[in-house]
Amino acid sequence: xxxxxxxxxxxxxxxxxxxxxxxxxxxxxxxxxxxxxRQAPGKEREGVSCIxxxxxxxxxxxxxxxxxxxxxxxxxxxxxxxxDSLKPEDTAVYYCAVKATSLTAWCGTWxxxxxxxxxxxxxxxxxx
Numbered sequence: 607x608x609x610x611x612x613x614x615x616x617x618x619x620x621x622x623x624x625x626x627x628x629x630x631x632x633x634x635x636x637x638x639x640x641x642x643x644r645q646a647p648g649k650e651r652e653g654v655s656c657i658x659x660x661x662x663x664x665x666x667x668x669x670x671x672x673x674x675x676x677x678x679x680x681x682x683x684x685x686x687x688x689x690d691s692l693k694p695e696d697t698a699v700y701y702c703a704v705k706a707t708s709l710t711a712w713c714g715t716w717x718x719x720x721x722x723x724x725x726x727x728x729x730x731x732x733x734x
Contacts, residue, residue, distance in 0.1 A: 608632040608723045610702050615728030618692055626687040626728060628702030636660070636680035639705035639713045641721055642687050644698035644730075654700070655687060656713035665713055670696070692732045699727040 614626040628640065641656035655676040656665045664676050675688040685702060705713065706722035714720065 608704070610704065610723050610725040612700060612702050612725040612728040614687075615700060615730045617731045617733065619734050620693060620732055622692050622732070623688070623690045624692065624730060626689065626700055626702075626730075628685045628687075628725065630683045630685075630704070633704070635678070635683045635685070635704075638710050639716070640678065640685045640702060641705070641713060641716050642676065642685075642700060642702050643718055643721075644696075644700045645727075646695075646698040649698075651701075651718055653716050653718065656716040657685060658713055659711035663713075665716060689730070692730075694732045697730060697732050699729055701725055701727045 609631045611629050618624055637659055639658050642654040643651050644654050645651040654667055657676045657678055662678055673691045678685045701724050703721035703724045707720040
């Protein structure tokens with residue numbers, strides 16, 4: 607059974623940092639592109655970052671570029687999202703998902719419709 611479980615969300619002050627984790631089970635994560643998405647209250651889900659299988663090229667939304675870093679630990683079947691210099695507008699539920707359509711090893715345009723096996727999400731709140 608393919609499953610993704612996110613963790614690491616918390617309440618943090620502006621300027622702070624968090625590290626989110628996405629642990630995969632039921633498949634070999636190193637063969638697939640993995641993406642992080644987020645959804646704030648009253649807003650549509652948006653892509654945050656994506657990482658290819660091999661080579662592990664990474665991609666970021668303009669709103670987080672330079673502040674967030676996505677990495678993968680294939681030995682642990684885990685993808686991390688390091689979030690630094692957090693802003694109140696980063697407040698959202700963060701989800702990870704695996705590329706489910708063709709060319710599953712690469713992010714491509716990393717639209718949410720191309721990803722599946724969504725986790726339950728982890729809450730990030732940035733507030734003073």
